[in-house]
Amino acid sequence: MINKDSNGNNDVFAKLATRDNVDQNEFDQFRQFLQDACGISLGDNKQYLVTNRMRRLMDEHKIANFGELVQNLRHGLHRKLKEQVIDAMTTNETFWFRDIYPYDHLKNNLFPQLMSGTNKMFGPIRIWSAACSSGQEPYSISMMVEEFKLKNMGTLPRQVQIVATDLSVTVLEQARQGEYDKLSVMRGLSNERLDKFFDKSDNSWRVKPVLRDRIDFRPINLMDSYAALGKFDIVFCRNVLIYFNADLKRQILQKIHAALKPQGILYLGSSEGLAGAGDLFEMVRCEPGILYRAI
Numbered sequence: 001m002i003n004k005d006s007n008g009n010n011d012v013f014a015k016l017a018t019r020d021n022v023d024q025n026e027f028d029q030f031r032q033f034l035q036d037a038c039g040i041s042l043g044d045n046k047q048y049l050v051t052n053r054m055r056r057l058m059d060e061h062k063i064a065n066f067g068e069l070v071q072n073l074r075h076g077l078h079r080k081l082k083e084q085v086i087d088a089m090t091t092n093e094t095f096w097f098r099d100i101y102p103y104d105h106l107k108n109n110l111f112p113q114l115m116s117g118t119n120k121m122f123g124p125i126r127i128w129s130a131a132c133s134s135g136q137e138p139y140s141i142s143m144m145v146e147e148f149k150l151k152n153m154g155t156l157p158r159q160v161q162i163v164a165t166d167l168s169v170t171v172l173e174q175a176r177q178g179e180y181d182k183l184s185v186m187r188g189l190s191n192e193r194l195d196k197f198f199d200k201s202d203n204s205w206r207v208k209p210v211l212r213d214r215i216d217f218r219p220i221n222l223m224d225s226y227a228a229l230g231k232f233d234i235v236f237c238r239n240v241l242i243y244f245n246a247d248l249k250r251q252i253l254q255k256i257h258a259a260l261k262p263q264g265i266l267y268l269g270s271s272e273g274l275a276g277a278g279d280l281f282e283m284v285r286c287e288p289g290i291l292y293r294a295i
């Protein structure tokens, strides 16, 4: 059987097969590009995933085959294409109050500590949501600040600043907009918090300015320097280190350590660990989870 395209010529399946064909050398070059650009390590068996995710981009940029795509990326001629490839290869899965315990711990333990005794003499409490995806993490933190304020009326001597960063310009823009559809708000938000902290219009919910005003959204690649961000009391770096190899993990954890104030707190994802940076942090149990205190 011959499969014709819309012009009635060529074998469509044969053409697709040629375009999606990936030789090992090109695949290795693509992996190296991705690792250098954003730290993500792709396994040997990810060719199908890559071709699947690149197909739409190759169509959009009229790129004939995978080899041509790799050459474009290697020569760095096309900035938008590079951003789009990184966007397509990153996993942006996130939801509100992920794992719950970091947020409970923040509200019930860290805020009371940081707001009391001599601590209250210092400037604002600074929190960094590194790899914030579409914003659910920094907005969940901001809700904790509001709830703490409400519970401790008149006793909030320190302002809280949140810096939220991600490599992907697309998700960062969504985070900045702070507008979510029904599916997103159903993942981890109670009706009470939805009513209190969001304005509803048609089928979307927008975070109220009271949550957004304390958050500074910025594009930051964890592979680069964080020195310009200043020092933090608390860092959330959750569910991103799993994509990096052991060397990169260690380097990133070293830089995060340097960005923390003495005794500063790091929250990792619930399935992540210190990976070779155990000398920099003390592990602290906060049932049911774990947090890390800078040594």
Ligand SMILES: C[S@@+](CC[C@H](N)C(=O)[O-])C[C@H]1O[C@@H](n2cnc3c(N)ncnc32)[C@H](O)[C@@H]1O
Binding pocket: 037, 038, 039, 040, 090, 091, 092, 093, 094, 095, 098, 130, 131, 132, 133, 134, 137, 165, 166, 167, 168, 171, 220, 221, 222, 223, 237, 238, 239, 240, 269
């Ligand atoms: C799975 S999401 C985690 C979001 C959130 N921290 C959470 O736990 O729900 C991972 C995020 O890391 C970002 N990311 C991946 N590589 C990065 C890098 N090199 N620098 C900064 N962000 C990166 C992705 O764009 C994505 O939004």
